[in-house]
Amino acid sequence: MAQALTRAMRDAMAEDPTVHVMGEDVGTLGGVFRITDGLAKEFGEERCTDTPLAEAGILGAAVGMAMYGLRPVVEMQFDAFAYPAFEQLISHVAKMRNRTRGAMPLPITIRVPYGGGIGGVEHHCDSSEAYYVATPGLHVVTPATVEDAYGLLRASIASDDPVVFLEPKRLYWSKADWRPEAPAAVPGIGKALVRRAGTSATLITYGPSLPVCLEAAEAAREEGWDLEVVDLRSLVPFDEQTVVESVRRTGRAVVVHEAGGFGGPGAEIAARVTERCFHHLEAPVLRVTGFDIPYPPPMLEKHHLPGVDRILDTVARLQWEN
Amino acid sequence: MTVQELPGAGASHRSTPPPAWSPRTDAAPLLPDPEPYRVLGTEAADRLDPELMRRCYAELVRGRRYNAQATALTKQGRLAVYPSTVGQEACEIAAALVLEEQDWLFPSYRDTLAAVARGLDPVQALTLLRGDWHTGYDPREHRIAPLSTPLATQLPHAVGLAHAARLRGDDVVALAMVGDGGTSEGDFHEALNFAAVWQAPVVFLVQNNGFAISVPLAKQTAAPTLAHKAVGYGMPGRLVDGNDIAAMHEVLTEAVRRARAGGGPTLIEAVTYRMEAHTNADDATRYRGDAEVEAWKAHDPVDLLERELTARGIIDETAIQAVRDDAETMAAALREGMNADPVVDPMDLFAHVYAEQTDRLREQAAMLRAELEAEDQA
Numbered sequence: 184m185a186q187a188l189t190r191a192m193r194d195a196m197a198e199d200p201t202v203h204v205m206g207e208d209v210g211t212l213g214g215v216f217r218i219t220d221g222l223a224k225e226f227g228e229e230r231c232t233d234t235p236l237a238e239a240g241i242l243g244a245a246v247g248m249a250m251y252g253l254r255p256v257v258e259m260q261f262d263a264f265a266y267p268a269f270e271q272l273i274s275h276v277a278k279m280r281n282r283t284r285g286a287m288p289l290p291i292t293i294r295v296p297y298g299g300g301i302g303g304v305e306h307h308c309d310s311s312e313a314y315y316v317a318t319p320g321l322h323v324v325t326p327a328t329v330e331d332a333y334g335l336l337r338a339s340i341a342s343d344d345p346v347v348f349l350e351p352k353r354l355y356w357s358k359a360d361w362r363p364e365a366p367a368a369v370p371g372i373g374k375a376l377v378r379r380a381g382t383s384a385t386l387i388t389y390g391p392s393l394p395v396c397l398e399a400a401e402a403a404r405e406e407g408w409d410l411e412v413v414d415l416r417s418l419v420p421f422d423e424q425t426v427v428e429s430v431r432r433t434g435r436a437v438v439v440h441e442a443g444g445f446g447g448p449g450a451e452i453a454a455r456v457t458e459r460c461f462h463h464l465e466a467p468v469l470r471v472t473g474f475d476i477p478y479p480p481p482m483l484e485k486h487h488l489p490g491v492d493r494i495l496d497t498v499a500r501l502q503w504e505n
Numbered sequence: 506m507t508v509q510e511l512p513g514a515g516a517s518h519r520s521t522p523p524p525a526w527s528p529r530t531d532a533a534p535l536l537p538d539p540e541p542y543r544v545l546g547t548e549a550a551d552r553l554d555p556e557l558m559r560r561c562y563a564e565l566v567r568g569r570r571y572n573a574q575a576t577a578l579t580k581q582g583r584l585a586v587y588p589s590t591v592g593q594e595a596c597e598i599a600a601a602l603v604l605e606e607q608d609w610l611f612p613s614y615r616d617t618l619a620a621v622a623r624g625l626d627p628v629q630a631l632t633l634l635r636g637d638w639h640t641g642y643d644p645r646e647h648r649i650a651p652l653s654t655p656l657a658t659q660l661p662h663a664v665g666l667a668h669a670a671r672l673r674g675d676d677v678v679a680l681a682m683v684g685d686g687g688t689s690e691g692d693f694h695e696a697l698n699f700a701a702v703w704q705a706p707v708v709f710l711v712q713n714n715g716f717a718i719s720v721p722l723a724k725q726t727a728a729p730t731l732a733h734k735a736v737g738y739g740m741p742g743r744l745v746d747g748n749d750i751a752a753m754h755e756v757l758t759e760a761v762r763r764a765r766a767g768g769g770p771t772l773i774e775a776v777t778y779r780m781e782a783h784t785n786a787d788d789a790t791r792y793r794g795d796a797e798v799e800a801w802k803a804h805d806p807v808d809l810l811e812r813e814l815t816a817r818g819i820i821d822e823t824a825i826q827a828v829r830d831d832a833e834t835m836a837a838a839l840r841e842g843m844n845a846d847p848v849v850d851p852m853d854l855f856a857h858v859y860a861e862q863t864d865r866l867r868e869q870a871a872m873l874r875a876e877l878e879a880e881d882q883a
Contacts, residue, residue: 203672229672235702240661240695247665250650251673255665267691274655275662282633282651285857286643319858343860373863420863 184332185355188218188294191336192256196226202340203248204231206241206258206294215260216296216355238268242293246275249289256340262297263306269314276345277320292339293347297325298391298441300353300488302481308352309478310442315347316418316451323418324372325349327393329359331416338372346372351391375422377429381411384435384501387426387452389415392439392489399494408498418448426452427459434465435501439489444472466503537732537744541776544751545813553751555819561598561750562814563828565807568594568618570832571627572781574839575617578631579785583843585636588615592748592780595806596712598622599753600680603761611650611663611681615712619682620649627835628842637847638854657687660696660709667705667764678764680708680757686717688731694738697772701738706764708757709772712747714779719792735772747775748806751813777806851877 196202204222206214210233213220222231234241238259245255259265265272272293280288299308315323322344326332332350339346378393379400386396393414400410413429415422430436436456438449453468471489479487544550572591578584590597593615601622604610612619617630625647632641633652640651650666653659663681670677687693688711700707711731715722728734735742745756753775760771778801782789814820820828855862855870862870 235695235698237691237695237698239658239692240664240699243658243661243692243696244665244668244699247662247667247679248669249665250644250662251666251669251677253669253672270655270658270692271661275653275658279651280859281857282639283644283857284639284853286640286645287651288860322859421865423864 184329184357185218187329187333191333195340202254204256205234207236207260209258239271242268242271245291249291254290256292259295261307262295262309262311265295273318277318288343289345290343291345296350296352298351299484313442313447316448322346322372325390327390327414329361353391373417373420375413375415375425378414379412381409383409385411385429385433386437387413388439396439399491430456430460431463434463436468437497439471441473443475444470445475447472466501469497471497532736535736535741537742541744541746542752543746543749545749545809562810564598564622565594566828567832567835568598569807570836574836578843586634586784588784589781590618593712593777595750595753596747596775599750599757600710603757607677609648609679611659612652613682614652614654616682627839657683657690657693663707664696664700664705667707668703678706678761682710685713685722697738700770701740704769707770708760711774713774714777718783732774740770743773745775747777748804750810
């Protein structure tokens, strides 16, 4: 996935001279995860810029650059390091189009490596998507496959609106049969995909939890469950149609994500599904999420992250009896 | 004599200096003068350009009248809020006058007068403050960024824009305005640092008007002056009398010239005073005394220039009257513009959130449309 992301930026920069990559360590080092590797060398430090270490300054400067017609791609290095930039994000990035009546859209892509499962120390593993999805004016997307990492990042950079691009850290090293010489067409933002067709229940998920859900779906076959798995890919816009169609087919739904459950995206999705599928549901929409705790230390994170067993236990609860 | 040559050096506990330590610049040229720079009432006024000063005078009088009119409009309920710049007009106007057409102005919520002096229609400039939800003008058309209500957050924007313009080879300078309170915000420091590291063509203008709402400067900073803050970032700091428009114009012009020539950013502290309350919603008597306000009245920016220009024969009673008449015309137009009820379309609430409306917003827009139609029929 890391290479697909790099390739997406490289292709975007090659096609469009207004695309600029910026952030802490993105230049000479190629980023702490090497996602920007080689960009400074190929396009120069003016197109791939090592900035001073200040997230509000990085995003604030990107706002000004976008005001002048550039397309900045900002790296926030780690989920929890993005918080100093929240005022810029919420008060300016998300609102500039609105408060100028469309005269000044801000085509900024904000890349945020997020989530746990890599044994990171504190402040390096947050799943911060709930903050972003609660902010009108932002698009929030997250790839779960190598192909989507490329396609969604291209679509995000091409978008005339700001996009928070959440990169699942633990999938950086995931491999797939992806041929960079012929990348798939850009899917656009806002379309969910059924990753696995099934008939007994729908697992609704995104980002780092997709592989876990697919594994759970395989394991569930032994229990007699044929699970459908929907990958949202985009949290805002939310592809309600794909989700609703799936749940109406299966009659049961579980939302799975790493972020805490209270006020997490799963709460919204469960509510939407309940509203739209009430008469089709055989059981309440259930959720499997991270606990509502600060992200735990590496030694305990396996207890926190939604795993196959917890998903299967929850699926078993869908045999609802009053 | 080196450390090695000293008697007993072999047993010395002193280590050699760390490698790669090389102080970058001598801070002295970056330091501000101890006193705010002044022109009016000094010998430096001998070299005033009469034409420029007549223009400044006319703008100052218009600016004062604009302030009075806007304040009156708040009392009539035509303006939701107005942060007055009475006493600070010289800063506002000088900031607008030193910019070329292609340059950009980044105003704070208090700086509508600068936008007006740059040529923006006063009604447009006051759109946000009258309670509408949008800027009222196309920032690109006027090269005036939207008024920033969050403090100092527009400063990194100015840096980014100036940096982008320079990358494109365009001759553009960004002038960003902030108050004394805003200098305590993180965005102020990050913007200055970015600008200096990137050598971006930016001028930072701090209007030190004495108070951040109610908090005096002494509780805001322990620095000798706000201009001193420049030194730590590696840019020159300039201290200037913010009520002296000739001094303001000169110092700002020099900073803009330096930025344009590739010399990097400058931080300017204009020492001035907010004669009125923070906004019409504030009670200034709770945090400052009349004596202080009275003392500043004697240093009024309009009077300072009027006295100087009258004494030098650059303006006379006839010219002064003509300027006042012109200001009245502007005020009448502003009154008229603000008295017309703004046209607001509730459906606009959903129109500019995203380039392409999301399903969710389409649903909510439909709900509102139905409610509006029901109201119409009722």
